[in-house]
Amino acid sequence: MGAPRTDSPLPFPERTTGIAQQPSSMPFRRYARSEPTSTAGWLRRWPDQEPKRAPVWASVDLRDGNQALAEPMDPHRKRRMFDLLVATGFKDVEIGYPAASTDDFDFVRELVSKDGIPDDVTVSVFTPARPELIERTFEAIQGADRATVHLCHATACLWREVVFGMSRDEVRRMALEGAQQLVRLAERAGGTDVRFEYSPETFNLTEPEFALEIANLVTATVGATPDRPLVLNLPTTVETHSPNVFADQVEWMHRNLDQRDAIVLSVHPHNDRGTAVASAELALLAGADRVEGTLFGNGERTGNVCLVTLALNLFSQGVDPQLELSDIDAVREVVEDCNRLPVHPRHPYAGDLVYTAFSGTHQDAIAKGLAALADRADREGRDVAELAWQVPYLPIDPKDVGRDYRAIIRVNSQSGKGGIAYVLKAGWGVDLPVELRRDFASVVQGAADALGRELEPAELWQLLRDTYCLDDSPAPADAADEHEAVARQSAAHGVAFARVVAAGTAAAAGEPAVCFTALETDGRTVWGIGLAATAAGAAHRSARSALRRAGLDEEVREAQ
Template sequence: MPFHRYARDATSPTSGWSRRWPDATLDRAPIWASVDLRDGNQALAEPMDTGRKQRMFDLLVATGFKDIEVGYPAASAHDFDFVRELATKGGIPDDVTISVFTPARPELIERTFDAIRGADRAVVHLCHATACLWREVVFGMSPREVLRMAVDGAQHLVRLAEREPGTDIRFEYSPETFNLTEPELALEIANRVAEVVDATSDRPLVLNLPTTVETHSPHVFADQVEWMHRNLDRRDAIILSVHPHNDRGTAVASAELAVLAGADRVEGTLFGNGERTGNVCLVTLALNLFSSGVDPQLELSDIDAVRAIVEDCNRLPVHPRHPYAGDLVYTAFSGTHQDAIAKGLAALSERAEREGRDVDDMPWQVPYLPIDPKDVGRDYQAIIRVNGQSGKGGIAYVLKAGWGVDLPAELRRDFAAVVQSAADALRRELEPPEIWQLLLETYCLDDSPAPPDDGGGADGAAVLARLAAEHGVGFTRPRFTGSTAAGAPMTCLVAVETDGRTVWGLGRAATVADAAHRSARSALLRAGTHEGDQ
């Protein structure tokens, strides 16, 4: 492969400074800004219609977003009409601020202001590229001319905002392709824009630093962000924001390191929809904080409901392996993983019982599961799924979770071989009911009731003792599981020792006596020592 074509020099800060971000910690959520309705929407093969946009907006509000970019009104009539609808019909909650995107062209800025007229408040987001390649190839401009474009655009924003006294208008500025721009030039442009809009601590400018195309490792972006953070003229009058894209697959890491480096705000989308490989996923970022014991300030306790709306609005599926939200992210097929998860869940329950606490309030410590699936609205049913790779621990977990049957260690080994053979033969995963049916077909070979009371009564041990005496064998390790409620099924597992072998039987019935009787007869049948009905 021609790797020599891709040698790139990082536009890193000048020498003579020392980074501090590696010593910082993430101890609070940044300001979350959704760009699903603008950056996400413009990346769709089938952009959202008004109904889908409204559903997305309502979801973002319900999830807790206070800063929502609702469109690029100068780009299309659909975006313009949707923004007008929000601005004029009272559909924006009091604690939510919408923002609208515009390039630095006078006629497009004016069209953008037409869209927000009548809104109580709005942010106008001015954006243009600043990197050398874009300056030379796209604009045909020098660095001074690009600076002039930024200043002229900001001045036009201020003039138009003064004509809208009924709307509280604030500003955002993005030097697009910031990560590829010379740091000194990016700083100069940002300082001039902040000066033009007269940014103050009471009316701050959102300075948004995009990795428009991700080209370097996350630590390079962190250096760039920290250098800006430490050198801006009006830092206390600026909300420092980042907008990572995922071209190298490291948008989440870039965003997290940028916050360590001084960023106050992160722009992204739900599940990472966006141009090319997407924007940073705000769900992943938020739940990374959650899994570290930090309040994410977003409501994601029913992640499947959030996902369903996003998939419907975007007409794109969320990948089964997408962090926290995919169908398979809390699932183990590997036997060693399954065993560790099952033991971890059992240990958590036992510890909660010893301490007299609700298990859902216990500190989460379960191998292979970074969070409790219940905390995002999932259950434990799909945590362990069984195929030819699965082991005895996972199989036992499925049976206990679904039917309350706790297999003894010796039987787990025996039955695991049966399940693995079946899964290999079918070349697919086995569903829990199939595993249960396989257990019954293998170990429960008799369904006759116990004979009339001969002194044993409802005592399962007495039933086993009578059958042992009749057949000259010894039953060992009997285990009864089930509910004591009337009519609820009881399960008995019992082993018979014969010819140096341990053979298991299972009985399931409404009474302890019948369950014991059926388990013993099943064991005898499997061992080949049962002669006729007793």
């Protein structure tokens, strides 16, 4: 890629596409453009970074995700979700908002009192910065070996003025008093090792200087050190900026915090603009250490960042995601049961259809890519799983997340000859010649159009047999090979231009040999397919099939 031009000043001039579009009736002037973080006096570094390792993963499925459900989880579903998170590899799990409800409080107590928390997992509990709620939260974790108390309150101007009617000084005092209360209660917590997390809620809409000031205040108040760091969580409580702006905000905090070495810098992106994953990825490049989110992105409004997508994005770039997602369908099944919400069939990596191609051009490219990978493995004497994955339209190998190849290519009226051929070869070992693929594709398209739906593999196989495998008569045993068998059948009916296009081994049980015959008559090519126990027998049947389809077989003539 060449160097960018230097004769065009920034910002880039407006360009004209030459396409006139009609103005909409939507009241777009009601919405003010969100002001980005000023980068005057500093140069952003995040665009030059690349992902090198997974962040600290923090699940909020049992708190933030649970609050977003029309039917919050009962104790059984909460426990099932917690066990899944632990099995998946989460070491940092927010298990509830114990001051919010009796159910949440009781669930936290059950985990704590019944030794339900593995030794290598740290649980956290969420509380707003209100004294009575903080007290209740500490009651919930009494007796735990260790826990993180997550203090949160709103800091953005709109929330301060409209929701709470508070000034900056009042918000500052709320943060200070809340942090002081955390320290006092932690000192009286007996044998529980209490750590702290702080979220200036609506961080992305808070004035940067004020967000920095209040973060430094809380860090100093709780006495954070490199050995006992504060988790400083920066939430896009309502996503209003493009991901690059959020990255600027995170990097500005990362570079200006007073005690950066005493802070685990965390982000908590929501998905109101549909860019939570991008915001999280860029935030990691900008200096974030930790990401809070949910499995498959459940959360208020459009949801939280999807940690499955984020982790597998890293995986697809050669980075160990440090989460166990090798059976994605098992993970999805538990999440769907616990949330009572389906995962969309087009959800990245986990949806039913994300490794499936219906389009003919996609099918052809995938089939060729898989074949090239298999050929390379054969040449090098290696397993396909040992090779670098390079298949068009498939960013990862479906087998790496527990899927198989059977559903990669599915057939409907949009499908092409390559995809149809792939399904037949994958399921029955029958590799159609290129010319026959074109012929059969038109048959398949007509059938799919008539049915108005996709064709199942078994239906495709039956359609092939019904269309071409028209002869099941006994095959003579005296033919030397398939070419001789076809020549005899053709000569017997006065046809001089019949040829064996391909012969080989089929995978269909009891039918190990397959032969394809192209019969050229009256300026057209008529195809026949034969399946039999021997190559010569398959050739005999394929020739008679072609003759019957062309109307030249004696039995067909007699029937007419």
